[in-house]
Amino acid sequence: MxxxxxxxxxxxxxxxxxxxxxxxxxxxxxxxxxxxxxxxxxxxxxxxxxxxxxxxxxxxxxxxxxxxxxxxxxxxxxxxxxxxxxxxxxxxxxxxxxEWESCKKLAVNDIKNANVKMMRQYATDAFKRAVGTDTSGADTPP
The missing domain is CATH 1.10.1200.210 (Chaperonin-like RbcX)
Known part of the structure; x- marks a missing residue:
């Protein structure tokens, strides 16, 4: 890259x-x-x-x-x-x-886990926003 x-x-x-x-x-x-x-x-x-x-x-x-x-x-x-x-x-x-090889493995694994965690949180938040929206597109009050 x-x-x-x-x-x-x-x-x-x-x-x-x-x-x-x-x-x-x-x-x-x-x-x-x-x-x-x-x-x-x-x-x-x-x-x-x-x-x-x-x-x-x-x-x-x-x-x-x-x-x-x-x-x-x-x-x-x-x-x-x-x-x-x-x-x-x-x-x-x-x-x-x-432990150079261990450092590389940890860094790569931590990046994968962090990406999954962030995407899950994003998906959860997006789902909550979608559920809180009526058919006209206006947000419903809490």
């Missing part, structure tokens, strides 16, 4: 989705690192680190994570090692743990 080139400021729909996923993966990486810093993660990276945990929690409260790259750029200036750790985790998560 043809998607007009100005739809997303000259970006393809895939590029727009990839940008959104990059921010999502940044958020996921932050959550993973927070769990590791609490000591509740798995493996050798899981160790209690109150200082970095507090620093990351405070930074997340002060700077909302709306754009993953911009957020990480600011974190790099504040805590380089923490930012690098989050970058490594988001890269690894995107390659090793994210």
């Amino acid at each position: 043809y998607v007009p080139s100005d739809s997303f400021g000259g970006l393809s729909p895939e590029r727009k989705a990839a940008d959104a996923l990059r921010t999502l993966f940044t958020f996921i990486a932050v959550k993973i690192v927070l769990a590791q810093l609490e000591g509740s993660g798995r493996g050798s990276l899981a160790s209690y680190n109150a200082t970095d945990y507090q620093d990351l929690t405070t930074f997340l409260e002060e700077v909302p994570l709306r754009d993953g790259d911009a957020w990480l750029t600011l974190l790099l200036r504040r805590n380089e090692m923490l930012a690098l750790r989050i970058m490594e985790v988001r890269a690894a998560y995107s390659v090793e743990d994210f």
Whole structure:
């Protein structure tokens, strides 16, 4: 299908989705690192680190994570090692743990279900309007 080139400021729909996923993966990486810093993660990276945990929690409260790259750029200036750790985790998560095929199936299935739900609601509303109309075409009072 043809998607007009100005739809997303000259970006393809895939590029727009990839940008959104990059921010999502940044958020996921932050959550993973927070769990590791609490000591509740798995493996050798899981160790209690109150200082970095507090620093990351405070930074997340002060700077909302709306754009993953911009957020990480600011974190790099504040805590380089923490930012690098989050970058490594988001890269690894995107390659090793994210269920790409599952995401596609969910998105396609959700679109189908949403379309059916909307069409059913539209049909119900249209039927109600039709029943509330007399033979002359004028609406009957409620």
